[in-house]
Amino acid sequence: MKNQRVAIITAASKGIGAACARRLASDGYKLVLMSRSDDLFSFCDQLNARPIMGSVENEKDLERLVNFTYEKYGRIDAVICNSGHAPKGSLLSLKDNDWQKGVDLLMMPIIRLARAIGPIMARQKNGSFVNISTFGAKEPSLNFPVSSVIRSAISSYCKLFASELGADNVRMNNILPGYINSYPADENTINSIPMLRQGSPEEVAELASFLISEKSAYITGQDFLIDGGLTKSI
Secondary structure: OOOOOEEEEOOOOOHHHHHHHHHHHHOOOEEEEEEOOOHHHHHHHHHOOEEEEOOOOOHHHHHHHHHHHHHHHOOOOEEEEOOOOOOOOOOOOOOHHHHHHHHHHHHHHHHHHHHHHHHHHHHHOOEEEEEEOOHHHOOOOOOOHHHHHHHHHHHHHHHHHHHHHHHHOEEEEEEEEOOEOOOOOOHHHHHOOOOOOOEOHHHHHHHHHHHOOHHHOOOOOOEEEEOOOOOOOO
């Protein structure tokens, strides 16, 4: 197993997570995939991947994910941290539990996986995290207030992680998708995108594949927009 690359992907049974799993399987990775969906088992059979049923919000589930992977393969080379969607609503109507849900769903999985796997990668002197974020981290949207705020915090955490473990050749980067066609968008939204279309999960997966590969070995602590030109900030 010494030369076998091993990757963990969360929320991996559909959408961006599933596209990343397919891409990494084609890249030759041994995969351990987490999802709450029963579809995970048949999907893992297709990719010869190992399934772990669980939620990114549950600390014990994440511990099981990490422990299983390390005990099975003796190494962890890449993590793609994907998650579900945070609560939405008007900014001042959102309750405390909505904001806490955003932290638990979007922020804490990254912190917990980094805390558990960062030292493993540091001992290996190699490893890469990719977090699936959103364009709202760079250009906050009132349509997605919780997501925008929490994902901005993830960008800060990514910078700190890159500084902490850069000397050990352990990297972390964020992918900031715009409107992806795993979810429908209305005509006005599509017309607001300079490329006049939604992106695909496969396009996001291509970027994720690059960011965990040696081709991006000198890239860490960065946010990568993949939004068809939607974001106007510099």
